[in-house]
Amino acid sequence: MKQITAVIKPFKLDEVREALAEIGVSGLTVTEVKGFGRQKGHTELYRGAEYVVDFLPKIRVDVVLHAEMVESAIDAIVKAARTGKIGDGKIFVTSVEQAIRIRTGETGVDAL
Numbered sequence: 001m002k003q004i005t006a007v008i009k010p011f012k013l014d015e016v017r018e019a020l021a022e023i024g025v026s027g028l029t030v031t032e033v034k035g036f037g038r039q040k041g042h043t044e045l046y047r048g049a050e051y052v053v054d055f056l057p058k059i060r061v062d063v064v065l066h067a068e069m070v071e072s073a074i075d076a077i078v079k080a081a082r083t084g085k086i087g088d089g090k091i092f093v094t095s096v097e098q099a100i101r102i103r104t105g106e107t108g109v110d111a112l
Contacts, residue, residue, distance in 0.1 A: 001096040001109060002070045006061045007035065008081040008089040013059050019080035020063065023072050027112070028063040038086055058089065064096050066109055 008016060013030065020028060034055035065073060074091055082088055101111040 001064055001099060001112070002067050003062060003064045003094045003096050004070065004073055004077070005092045005094070006077050006081065006089060007033065007058050007091075008061065008077075009083065009087065010057055010059050012081045012083070013061070015080040016061060016077055019076035020073060023069070023076050025063055025065060025069070025073060028061055031060040031062070033058050033060045037090070056087065064099060064112060066112070 006016065010032075017028070017030075035058055036054060036056055061077075063073065070093060074093070077091055098107065099109075099111040100107050
């Protein structure tokens with residue numbers, strides 16, 4: 001099993017969710033986060049005062065799936081989230097040793 005963590009622009013969430021559903025991903029977790037990379041934030045004007053916004057709003061999408069689905073899930077996320085501009089996000093893939101469904105006690109891939 002693998003966990004894919006994608007950090008994307010907020011307005012791309014629906015497209016990413018739909019792309020993952022099309023390839024058979026049945027569940028995911030979404031978290032509103034803030035951060036920056038090469039984008040480095042930006043400057044805004046509020047009531048006549050200029051201030052720097054270091055952390056930009058992003059969406060973190062976590063999905064755990066069978067290892068065989070990883071490449072198709074990555075492709076789906078990249079195609080749905082890409083705008084071609086700086087700040088499109090990142091995808092991280094990590095190994096998951098165990099998964100347990102609390103309600104039934106199922107373990108491993110059955111728990112997904």
